[in-house]
Amino acid sequence: MKVNLRIWRQPGPHAPGRLVDYSIDGIDPSQSFLEMLDALNEKLIKEGKEPVAFESDCREGICGNCGLVINGVAHGPKAACTTCEVRMRQFEDGQTITVEPFRAKAFPMIKDLVVNRSAFDRIMSKGGFVAVNSGSAQDANLQPIHKDDAEHAMDAAACIGCGACVAACPNASASLFVGAKVSQYTWLPQGKVERHGRVLKMVKQMDAEGFGDCSNHAECEAACPKEISVSNISRMRREYTKALLAGV
């Protein structure tokens, strides 16, 4: 199959960027979107042109490294999957596909389709961990955890930190990411010890990074490759209120 591509090219963080048209033929519908971009880059290199910079690592939807906005949708047209899991059969033969980077002030541009998502790491460093001394390893069944709580914690912990929630949000808010991380710890007894300080610190860092505020569009949940529910954002707000009340 053949596709026409409009790809965002930007040589550096402060250089002006623009959409550049490319055309590539001989694509197998079973190829992944990133394999198609690999083919395009090989072609560009052979022609002596600068290849398109984009990020990827595991290419099986678990590392959170890849992330492109394809035709206006973060991670492309297929629900509940990362960019690397998008296959070319999801597009029409001859279709024009626009490829852009995740756009947010808190994700500064590096080059072409690559942005810096370190803001998420800085939020995690403020509370995305359990710091209490837990001693030597206990028997796994010593601390009973309700099955439902374990499931909810696991659902929140499925977040791979790809940043699609920010990219998809009309306000570029990171509420779903922070909500998932806060929820993940508060469902479990180990995380409850530091719950109040954690939510206040992580939200403070989120605001300091320059992410937008949330307007409850829930577009983040729709774009999330792990289908993390916006009810985690609600839980973050509940935790925040409890923390404020605990401080009174």
Place this chain on the structure above:
Amino acid sequence: MINPKDIHISSVIKKLLTGITGLSLVMFLIAHLIGNLTLFAGPEVFNAYAQFLHHFMHGMFIRFAEIGLLGMFLIHIWSAVSVQMSKKKARPSRYAVEADAGGASKKTFHSLNMLVSGGIILLFVLVHLNHFKYADHEAIGTMRLSNGVEAFNAYKLVVGSFQANFGYVLFYMLAMAVLCSHLMHGIWSAFQSIGFTRPSTLPYLNLAGKAIAIALALGFFLLPLLIFMMRGTFDPNLGPETIRHAANHFLPLLAG
């Protein structure tokens, strides 16, 4: 446990304030609509209701309610506008192609235009207050209630206003359509903002929010229209039998 340095006017506090004030204003709307329905019971009942509101707790109740409502409005506007202001700062360069992810998304025309619909509602409230609250009450006159009390004839003001000019009725109907749009996203969003939604309740709160939005807006939408349609029978000067007259006049209209 908590370091006071970690507390600031955060994005979460802004959402909590928007949600609390939004839900309080919805509660006010429900009470306001129920109160307005007494119009259909005739001038005696409506004027007695207005008289009660203005003299309950020696007039303190209405003062506190007004100050509370003004406060709610100001906080709601400030927090909502500041949430919207963050939007442009957080994404300085827009996408060339903008699309919806579909699925679980609740991004709609209503949710994207909350600031516009909110602004129109604010203008409506100013016109509404100017017309009814700050009307020339002496020119309207009073009505002697059956208990002998001389009460302001609020009924005459309301019914007279809507029967005199269909343009005014139309203005109210348009404003209520905008209110409906605001609440279609606003009610469920308020529950989400105050941290009330859970995985199990989220879809129901979303549905209930839309149902309340439609019911409220429809109530306020129909009120001026019905009063206008009952011209001639819905007379400001008629006694408590108005409702019977109105029913006799209106039911055949509905039937065909």
